[in-house]
Amino acid sequence: MSNTASATAKNTDHNVKSTHASPLHYLMWFRRDLRVHDNTALAALCERANTDNAQVSAVFFLTPEQWQAHNMSLAQVDHITRTLPLLAQNLQTQLHIKLLVQVSPSFSDCIETLSDFCTTNNITCIMANHEYEGNEIARDEQLTKQLAKNDIEFIRFHDQCILPPHSITTNDDSMYQVFTPFYKKWRHTLEVSTIQIHKAATIKKHSNVDLTLSQDSANTIKEIEILGKKTTNNYQKMLQDSESLQHIDIEAQMTQAREAYPAGETDACQRLEDFIAEDIDNYDVSRDVPSLQATSQLSAYLTIGSISPRLCYLQAYKAQEKLHGNDSDNDDINRWISELAWRDFYRHVLVEKPELIRHQAYKNETDKNISWSYNTDDFAAWCRGKTGVPLVDSAMRNLNATGFMHNRLRMVTAMFLTKDLLIDWRLGERYFMQQLIDGDFASNNGGWQWSASTGTDSAPYFRIMNPFSQASTHDANGEFIKTWLPELKDIPTSILHSEEKLRKALSKGGKFVNIDYPLPMVEHKTARQLAIAEFKK
Ligand code: FAD
Numbered sequence: 409m410s411n412t413a414s415a416t417a418k419n420t421d422h423n424v425k426s427t428h429a430s431p432l433h434y435l436m437w438f439r440r441d442l443r444v445h446d447n448t449a450l451a452a453l454c455e456r457a458n459t460d461n462a463q464v465s466a467v468f469f470l471t472p473e474q475w476q477a478h479n480m481s482l483a484q485v486d487h488i489t490r491t492l493p494l495l496a497q498n499l500q501t502q503l504h505i506k507l508l509v510q511v512s513p514s515f516s517d518c519i520e521t522l523s524d525f526c527t528t529n530n531i532t533c534i535m536a537n538h539e540y541e542g543n544e545i546a547r548d549e550q551l552t553k554q555l556a557k558n559d560i561e562f563i564r565f566h567d568q569c570i571l572p573p574h575s576i577t578t579n580d581d582s583m584y585q586v587f588t589p590f591y592k593k594w595r596h597t598l599e600v601s602t603i604q605i606h607k608a609a610t611i612k613k614h615s616n617v618d619l620t621l622s623q624d625s626a627n628t629i630k631e632i633e634i635l636g637k638k639t640t641n642n643y644q645k646m647l648q649d650s651e652s653l654q655h656i657d658i659e660a661q662m663t664q665a666r667e668a669y670p671a672g673e674t675d676a677c678q679r680l681e682d683f684i685a686e687d688i689d690n691y692d693v694s695r696d697v698p699s700l701q702a703t704s705q706l707s708a709y710l711t712i713g714s715i716s717p718r719l720c721y722l723q724a725y726k727a728q729e730k731l732h733g734n735d736s737d738n739d740d741i742n743r744w745i746s747e748l749a750w751r752d753f754y755r756h757v758l759v760e761k762p763e764l765i766r767h768q769a770y771k772n773e774t775d776k777n778i779s780w781s782y783n784t785d786d787f788a789a790w791c792r793g794k795t796g797v798p799l800v801d802s803a804m805r806n807l808n809a810t811g812f813m814h815n816r817l818r819m820v821t822a823m824f825l826t827k828d829l830l831i832d833w834r835l836g837e838r839y840f841m842q843q844l845i846d847g848d849f850a851s852n853n854g855g856w857q858w859s860a861s862t863g864t865d866s867a868p869y870f871r872i873m874n875p876f877s878q879a880s881t882h883d884a885n886g887e888f889i890k891t892w893l894p895e896l897k898d899i900p901t902s903i904l905h906s907e908e909k910l911r912k913a914l915s916k917g918g919k920f921v922n923i924d925y926p927l928p929m930v931e932h933k934t935a936r937q938l939a940i941a942e943f944k945k
Pocket of ligand 1: 695703706707708710711747750751752754814818840844847848853854855856
């Protein structure tokens with residue numbers, strides 16, 4: 409592992425060269441990469457600035473309209489706005505770079521603001537890391553053209569993945585459709601090449617520029633904090649009328665998320681260190697038990713970029729060498745690394761299939777042939793955790809209360825919605841984005857299309873999870889269910905794990921008829937057969 413600041417040729421889109429006379433002023437545009445450590449664009453910009461004796465400023469846009477269009481959860485917006493003052497502080501103390509935070513409601517505003525900003529402040533080069541969603545790509549292309557008119561460079565780097573999109577392909581240079589061969593090649597590539605941690609150098613030329621500000625912007629740490637809070641509050645107001653949030657105590661969800669996810673890269677890196685020291689060596693077994701909380705819970709940080717995925721990989725790889733020497737077949741650490749690879753895989757898929765951003769099914773034929781249900785009562789029961797299926801309901805109530813859901817439960821609840829209720833996966837996909845603190849288009853779309861059997865390398869349509877047997881395997885003592893459904897605390901776990909026994913216990917004449925909890929809304933066996941018949945069709 410090298411600590412140099414240079415961007416690898418693989419990660420760069422353009423040759424980085426200076427074309428303007430001094431005094432030079434460069435700009436780092438932060439997006440989903442809210443960190444100083446191992447930030448590819450930031451490291452490249454600092455290196456070039458020091459070579460050219462240029463000053464550097466940084467900018468981040470708060471884009472409420474865009475967030476709403478992406479169904480971004482309030483918990484995630486709050487996480488971003490809590491992270492910004494810490495980023496500003498790290499930039500100032502470590503690199504001598506000032507961060508300007510600016511509200512820019514829409515995409516077109518953002519383009520105009522950036523070009524004006526560059527002209528006013530004599531900025532000749534902007535660097536940023538790639539974003540892979542369709543709208544973002546279009547915005548960046550538009551901006552590149554606009555800036556070029558004034559001879560301003562806009563250079564982007566691949567930074568969101570451990571290995572960049574298009575770098576892991578089949579022998580005939582096409583995309584892997586199936587994860588396992590992708591993973592094998594991905595691992596092999598990492599083993600035969602060194603991935604770099606990009607360390608940004610402190611800027612030698614101190615900035616003497618007072619950035620030109622508009623009304624809704626901030627450039628001191630205190631102001632950034634205030635503007636962040638104000639923007640979070642305004643976003644909360646924007647969401648107030650959203651129908652799918654009416655049953656949620658959004659304030660309480662945000663408070664829970666704040667406690668569970670302290671902001672900033674220092675906390676994120678500490679979490680990675682703790683996970684590797686304490687939990688990774690049991691990951692393969694404990695990762696499937698929601699009540700243990702034995703996964704890394706780094707997704708919220710990875711999503712907004714306050715931790716680098718390469719750092720995650722390298723630390724896990726080092727732990728593997730330290731703990732197991734040459735036994736590279738250690739299942740626990742390999743399993744965790746393979747989860748990081750799933751994250752890369754879904755991003756690579758999105759770049760290859762940009763139409764996914766319009767919520768098209770990867771398997772087109774499922775869009776044409778499956779008669780998805782749009783039953784609003786069924787959907788509302790699922791959202792509210794009132795389906796009568798304890799594992800599904802406890803998971804949904806946990807999501808609504810905390811803004812997070814364990815991976816096993818995401819699969820169980822998504823399969824229940826798309827197979828037992830045969831509801832269009834897109835409704836579930838949107839609902840998850842509206843709640844999750846780690847909501848991320850590529851991983852969420854990938855997870856939903858996997859569960860709905862409409863995606864690449866997705867679950868076969870006939871392999872439908874039974875939520876009662878899932879509960880018996882993954883919540884054997886009923887701890888998770890009883891934590892989130894306290895009304896069921898007196899019901900023996902063996903009853904909660906059996907649809908038949910639960911129906912009987914809650915029905916007239918049953919021992920628990922007085923408990924305020926609905927009967928299972930569908931019979932799993934019948935629902936499963938209906939779903940299989942629909943897919944066969
Ligand atoms: P760990 O088990 O510690 O894994 C480490 C990291 O690997 C995670 O932080 C995450 O970045 C990545 N990862 C793990 N599992 C997956 C996976 N199946 N697909 C892609 N990346 C993975 N993940 C998101 O980050 N955002 C989402 O919006 C999202 N939506 C999902 C929706 C559904 C229906 C499903 C089935 C999965 C979804 N996932 C999503 C993937 C996964 O559930 C979460 O990444 C994981 O639960 C986060 O917990 P963790 O950080 O403790 O993960």
